[in-house]
Amino acid sequence: MSAVATAGAVPSLWTLGAEELQAPKIEYGQLSPTIIVLGAAVIGIVLEAFLPRKLRYGAQLVLSALGLTSAFAAVLALALTGHGSSKAAVAGMGAIAVDGPALFLQGTILLVGLVSVFVFAERRLEPRAHAARSLVDSFAAQPASVPGGEGEREATKAGWTTTEVYPLLLFAVGGMLIFPAANDLLTLFIALEVFSLPLYLLCALARRRRLLSQEAAVKYFLLGAFSSAFLLFGAALLYGYAGTFGYSGIARVVANADRATSTVLAETTGSDALLLIGGAMVIMGLLFKVGAVPFHMWTPDVYQGAPTPVTGFMAAATKVAAFGALLRLLYVVLPGLRWDWRPVMWGVAILTMLAGAVVAITQTDIKRLLAYSSIAHAGFLLAGVIATSRDGVSSVLFYLGAYSFVTLGAFAVVTLVRDAGGEATHLSKWAGLGRRSPLLAGVFAIFLLAFAGIPLTSGFSGKFAVFKAAAEGGAGALVVVGVIASAIAAFFYIRVIVLMFFSEPRADGPTVAVPSVWTTSAITIGVLVTVVLGVAPQYFLDLASQAGVFVR
C-alpha cells in the first residue's frame, strides 16, 4: 500500500461520520426553471399512465406549454432581478451556475422548446386514420411495433399516437437547461445524459419511414454513448489532475493557485498530460454534440432519419446547450490553457466550416442539406468561441439565438411539403414549389437567406457579430476562412432557391399541406425572429452582451 493508504485518514463512505453530514443547501428559486420543467416532465409521465388515451394529447400539450412558459417566466424573473449580472452566483452546492450566459441560453432553449412543442402538436398533416376519427401527428402509432407488421397496422387503424413525446421533450429540455449551467463535471455529464437519452428515443419515433428513423436512433445512440464515454473518461482524468470536479476548483489548480498547499496535487499535476488529455477528451465530447468536424458524422444521418419536428428541436436546442457548455468549459475551466486549446480549436473550426459547406454542395435531400449547413454554422460559432473575449461570448450567444429560430422555422417548413410517402424531402421534388405555393417558398427562402447570411436577416447579424469578435480576438484568418465558407455555402442555399422558383413544377410534385395554427405559429415566430434580429438587432445584442460574463 502506498503512503496515502497508510496515512489512516482515508475518508470513505463507510468511515464518514454522520455528524459531518451537512444538509445540502439548494437555492430553489434560482434553480426554478429547471425544476419546473423536470417537474412537468414527471407529471407528464404520470398523466401518461393514468389518463385515458383520448385525453392524453390535450393534457400533455397543455402541460408542456404551461411548463415551458412558466419556466421561461422564471428565467425572465431571475434575469430581471439581476441574477444574470450582479447577483450571478453558483447554486446547488457548486453544481449549477446561475449567471448571464446560463440564463440567456436557458431562455433560448425554453423558447425553442416551446416552439418545438407547437411543431410536435401539429395534427393536420398526416391523413386521418380511417377507422378512428382521431387526428394523428408525425410520431409513430406504436413505436414498439415492427415496421410494416401487424401490430403497426392495428395501432395505426386504432389511431393511436405516441403522446410520450411531450414528457420526453420536457426531459430533454430539462437536461439542456442544466447543461450550459453545469458548473462541475459531474453535473455536466449527468445533464448530457439527461438530455441525450430522450433525444435518442425521440429519433426513433417517426410515423413514416420508420426504418430510417430507427437507424437514426441506433446511430445516434451508439455514437452518443461512445462520445459520452470519452467525455466521462476525460472528466475522470481532469479529476485525477485537480482532485475536484468543480469548474472553479479545476481552474484554480490550472492557474497554479492550490498546488503548493497539497502534496498530492503536486504529484498529480507534475505532468500536464492528465490535464491536457482530459481536457481534450471533454472538449471532444462537447464537440460531438455541437457537430464539429471530425465528430460530425452522425449529424446528417440523424437529422435525416429523425422525425422532422424532432430534427428541428434537436438541431436548434442541442446546439444551444452544447455551445453553452463548451463556452463555460473553455472560459471558466480552461482559460489558463488558452494557448493550448486555441490552435487546436482553430483547426477544428476551419475544418468544420469548410467541410460542412463543401459537402453540402452535392446533397440531394433537404434535411441532409440542412444538417450539413448546421455543421458549417457550428464552424462559424466556433470562430466566435475562439475569440476568447466577452464579445466572443456574447456574439456566440446572439448567434445561437438567431440561428436556432431559423433552424426551427426551416424544419417546420420541411414538415409541410408532402407527397404520398409523407414528407417529400428529396430536393428534386421541391422544384417549382415557388409557383405552387409562393408564400411557403418565400418563407423558406427567407430562412435560406438567413442561413446564407444575407443582410437584413438574423443570420447576417449573427455572422457579423461572430466575425467581428473573432477579428478583434486576433483571429482574422478565421474570418477569411469563414467568409470563403460562407461563399461556398451560399451556393447550395441558392441552389434550393433556384429549384423552388425557377424550375418548372413536376407533375408528381408534392403538395403543400395546410397546417394548423400550431405549425403556422411556429413558422411565423421563426420568420419574425429572423427579420427582427436582422433589421433591429440592437436590443438583443445588448441582452447578449450583458449576458456575456460567466460566474466563476
Added chain:
Amino acid sequence: MSFPLLTVTAALPAVGAIATAAVPAAKKSAAKWLALTVSTATLALAVAVLVRFDPGGARYQLTESRPWIKDFGVRYEVGVDGIAAVLIALTALLVPFIIGAAWHDADEVEPSRPNRRWRPTQGFFALMLAVEAMVILSFAATDVFLFYILFEAMLIPMYFLIGGFGDRAHAAGEEEGAKQRSYAAVKFLLYNLVGGLIMLAAVVGLFVVTSDQLGEGTFSLQQITEARADGGFQLDTNIERLLFLGFFFAFAVKAPLWPLHTWLPNAMGESTAPVAVLITAVVDKVGTFAMLRFCLGLFPEASEWATPVVIALALVSILYGALLAVGQRDMKRLIAYASISHFGFIILGIFAMTSQGQSGATLYMVFHGVSTAALMLVAGFLISRRGSRLIADYGGVQKVAPVLAGTFLIGGLATLSLPGLAPFISEFLVLVGTFSRYPVAGIVATSGIVLAALYVLLMYQRTMTGPVEKPEVRAIPDLRVRELAVVAPLIALLIFFGVYPKSLTDIVNPAVEHTMSDVQKKDPKPDHPVADKRWFDYKPVDDHAGGDHK
C-alpha cells in the same frame, strides 16, 4: 431635425413595392400603374433632392443620422454630395422608363387564369421598386455598414428579376432558355455574393481598426474622414491595403471589371431588356460609385498603391469588352460587353485621380445609364417583335420600322460617344483626365473609341440595313406610342446633356474636389500654362506675332 428627404425618397419606392405586391391578382394593370406612379413620384422627390442640394454648401447635405446597431458601431447615416445626388437622380429617372418599357414583360409568365397566390406581374414591378429603393438608399448611405447591407440585399430582388422574368426569346427553346436563365441568375448572385462576402471580411476589419484607434468602432464615413484629417486615425499600410482589396474586390465584381465580368453578359442576355437596363444602368453603378466613395475615401493611400494595377485592369476591360462585343452574335450580350468596356472607362476615370477623370467618371455613370437604357430598351422592343436575340436573324429593319431603327441608331451613337450626345462629354473628360496623369493609358484607352464605333455600327449594319429578306422581319411593326414615349425622353436627355453638361458638372465638381482632397492629389500642371484659357482674354491672333516670320 428637418424633413428627412433622402429617407422618404428611398422609402417611397419601398412602400410602393409592398403596395404593388399586395394588389389582387385580377388587377394586373392596376399594379403596373401603381408602380409607374410610385416611380414617377420618386423621380419628383429625387428632383427635389437635386434642387435642395446646394453645390456650394457642405460636402454632405440633407444628412440624417440616428443610431441603429450600437454594438456594431452602425448608424443610420445618410447624406448626399454632388456625386450621390446626381446618381440618385439617375436612378429615379430611369426606373419609370424601365417600368414603362417593361409594361408587358411579365404578361408571358402570368398563369392562364388569375391565381391568388401566383401573381407574377405584381411581383415583377414590386421587385423593381424594391431594387430602386435599395439603390437610392445605397447612394445616400454615408455609413459603410448601411451601404454594405444594401449592397448585398439588393442582390436578392435583382436575382429574382433575372431568374424569374427572363427573356423568352431564346434560340434553343423554352426549356433550354429556362436553364440558361437560372444559370445566369445564379451566376449573378454567386459572383456578387462572393464579392460581398469578401467585402464583409473587410468591413469587419474596418470595425476592428476603427475601434482600435478611435476607441469605438464606427462605420461613419464622415467620422473616419475627419479623424484621419486630424491625424487620429492612421492605418498600418498593410492593413489598409488588405482592407482596400476586400472592398475593391466587391466593387470590381459589381462594376464589373475584367476578369470578374463574366456574369454580366449572362445576366443581361437572359433577362428582359428593361431588367438588363436595371442591372447595368442602375445597380452596377453602385459598384463604381462605391469605388469613388469608399475605396478612395477610406483608403486613399492603398488606392494610390493599387492604381497601376487597377488602371491596367481598366484598360484591359475597355479593349477586351469592346473586342468581345465585336465578336458577339447576340444583341444583348453585345450591349453587355459594350457596358464592360464602358465600365472600364469609368474605373479608369476614378483611378486617374484627376478632377477631369473623376468628374468624367461620375458623368459617365449617369450618361452611360441613359445611353445604355436607350439602346437596350430599343433592342428589347426589337427582340420582342421578332422573338430572337441573334443579330443574324435581322436585316433591313430600317426599311420596315424606320423610327425604331432611328432610335436604335441614336442609342448606338450615344454608346460610341458621338460628340453632341452626352456620353461624349464624360468619355472625353475621362480620357483627358487619364492622359494628363498617365499618357500611355490615355492613348490606349482612346483606341477604345475606334472599337466602340466598330461594334455599334456592325450591329446596326447587320440588323437594320440591307434588303429585307426574312418574312419575320417584314412583319415587324414600328415603335408604338408607349415605346416611343419611353425612348424619346431618353434621347432628348442625351442631346440635352451633350449640349449643356454644365448643369451636372456644377453639382459634381465640388464633390470631386472633396474626393481629390481625400486622396491628397492635385491635378497635374500643364507644362507651359497659358495665362488664361478663355478666348475673350485674347486679342485676335496678331498677324506679326506668328513667330518664325523671317
Added chain:
Amino acid sequence: MESLIGLLVGFPLLGAAVLLCGGKRLEKTGHWLGVVLAGASFVLGAVLFFDMLGKSADERALHQHLFSWVPVESFQADVAFQLDQLAMTFVLLITGVGTLIHIYSVGYMEHDERRRRFFGYLNLFLAAMLLLVLADNYLLLYVGWEGVGLASYLLIGFWQHKPSAAVAAKKAFLVNRVGDAGLAIAIFLMFTTFGSFAFAPVLSNATEAGEGKLTAIGLMLLLAACGKSAQVPLQSWLGDAMEGPTPVSALIHAATMVTAGVYLITRSGAIFNAAPDAQTVVVVVGAVTLLYGAIVGCAKDDIKKALAGSTMSQIGYMVLAAGLGPIGYAFAIMHLVTHGFFKAGLFLGAGSVMHGMNDEVDMRRYGGLRKYMPVTFVTFGLGYLAIIGFPGLSGFFSKDQIIEAAFAKGGTQGWILGAVTLLGAAITAYYMTRVMLMTFFGEERWRGQANEPHPHESPKSMTIPMIVLAFGSVFAGGLFKIGESFVHWLEPVTQFEHGHSPLSAPVVTGATVVTMLIGVGAAWLQYGRRPVPAEAPRGSLLTRAARRDLLQDDLNHVALVLPGEYLTRGLVYVDNKVVDGAVNGTAAAFGGLSGRTRRLQNGFVRSYAVSMFGGAAILVAATLLMRAV
C-alpha cells in the same frame, strides 16, 4: 454682328431637327425647307462677309461666346465661335456649294421616297461642317469633326437596302474614327502642355512649348486630317463612299468635308510652323496621296470612283501645300476653294450622266453622250478644263502656285516635291481626259445592252447648279489671283511668305502646261484614237493593282481585319473557356471535392466511430504537441 454667327449653324440645325423629327407631314414640302434654310445660312454668310470686308484686316475676326460648355477645374471648354477670314472662306464655300447641291438634290432625289430624310441629313451635315469651321476651340471643332463624319455615314449609307452602301458607310465612319482618335489625343496633348485647347491661347503660345511636344501634337493632328481628308494611309474609305447618292459625293466627298483636314492643318499652322518634322511628314503624306489618288483615278472605270481618286489626289496637293508652311497655306486654301467648285461641278455632272443612263456608273458603257446631254457636257467640260489646269481657268491658278511653292521649299526636298507635283499634274490631265473621252466621245457603247438606257438631259433644278458651279470653275481662280487678293485676305490668319523657287515662275508655269498637255495627249492616244473596249482589258500589273486601289484594302484586310477577326474570335473563346472556365472550373472543383468528401459518409456507424476516435486521438495529440512545442 457677332451674335449672328451662331445662326449660321442654327439654320441648318433647325432644318435637320425639323426634317428628321417632323414625320410624314413634311414629305411633300420638306426638301424646300432644307433648301431655304441652307440658303438662309448662305445669305447670312454673305452678309457677314460684306460686313467683314468693310473692316480693316486686323478687326475682321469676330467672336461669339454662347455658353460655358464643359467646365471641370482647369479644363474649360466653351461653346464659342470664331469667325475670321479663314472661317469665312469656308462658310461661303460650304453654304454656297451646299445650297446649290440642295437645289440639285431636289431634282436628283425626286423619286426617292425618303427624300425628306435626305434633306434632313444634308442640313445636318451643313450644321456640323459650319460648326467645324466656326469653332473657337479644338473640342468644339471635334464635335463638328465627328458631326460631319456622322452626316457622311448617314448619307453614304443612305440607300441602306444596298449592303454595299451600308458597308461603305460603316467603313467610312470607322476609318474616320481612327483619325478622330488622333484629334482627341492632340487635344489631350494641348491640354497637358498648355492647359487649354482653345485656338487663341494655344496657337499664340505655341512656340513656348518644346518641339517634341509640338511635333507630337502636329502628327496627331495630321492623323486626324488623314482620316477626314482620305490621305494615305487612311484613304481607303473614300472610294467606297461613292456608294452614296451623287449630290453627297459632290458636297461631302469632294467640295467640303474631305477638305476639313486641310482646314485643320492650316488652322493649326502655328503648331506646324514650330514643328518642322511634323511638317515634313505632312508634305510626304500629301505627295504620296497625290500620286496614289492620281494612279487609282487612272484605272477606275466607275466614273465616280475615278473622280474620287482625283479628289484624293487634289487634296494631296492641298495637304502638300499646307505642309509647306506659310508659303503654302494660302495656296492650299485657294486650291481648296477652286477645287470645291470644279470637283462639285464634275460630280454633279457625273450625277447628271448617271441620271440619264439608268444609274449606270461604268464609263465603258457610256460614250458619245455629248449629243444627248449638252448642258452636262459643257459644264462637265469646263470643270474638266479647270481641274487639269488649263490656263486661265481656276485650277490653273491654284495648282500652278502650289507647284511653284513646292519648288520653293528649297533643296533636294523642293526638287522632289516639284517633280511629284508636276507628275501629278500630268497624271491628272491623263485620267480626266480619259473620263471625258470615255463618257462624252467615242462610240455609243450603251447601245444594244440588255436594258438600253435613253440618255437625256437632266431637269433644270439639276442643270442650274451645274452651270453656277461651272462659272465658279472658270472664274474663281482668276478672281483670287488678281492682285493676290486671296492671299492678302487670308494673311492675317495664316501668315504668308513668298517662296523663293529655284525656277522662275514662268518656267514653272510652262512646265505645268507642258506636262498637262503630255497627259492629255497620252489619254487621247489611248482612248480617243482607238475605240474603248466595253469590257475592261486585263491590263498591266500596275493597272490591275490600281483598280484595286493599289491593294490598299487587301493590305488592310491582311494587316488589320484578319488579325482583328482572329483576335476577336480568340477572345470570345478565351472569355468562354478561360475566364469563365476558371470560375466554372472552381465551382466544378468544389463540386468534385464535395462528391469525394461525402463518400466518407458511408452510412456505417463503425466508420463514424473510427472518425471520432481518430479525431479524438488527433485532438489529444495536437494538444500535447502544442504544449511540447
Added chain:
Amino acid sequence: MSPVNYVYLAALLFTIGAVGVLIRRNAIVVFMCVELMLNAANLTLVAFSRIHGNLDGQIMAFFVMVVAAAEVVVGLAIIVMLYRSRHSASVDDASLMKL
C-alpha cells in the same frame, strides 16, 4: 501497489472498449464495449479518489453507474426495436442513410 496502476489498467480497458466499438458488428456487443469504456472511467475515478483522498470520485462513480443503467434501458430498447424490424442486430446493416 500504487493506485496509479489502476489508472493504467483503466486506460487499457478504455482502449479495449473503444477498439471493440470500432471492430464489432453486433449492436449489443458494441453497446457492451461502450459500457466497458464507462466502467474504465469508473475505475479511473475510484483510483483517483483514492489518490486524492477525497470522496468526489467515488460519488461520481455511483452516478455513472446509474446513468449507465439508464443508458442500458434506452439502448436496449432501441437495439431490440432494430432487431425486430430487421432480424439482425448488426450495426452494419443499418446503413440506409449515407453520403
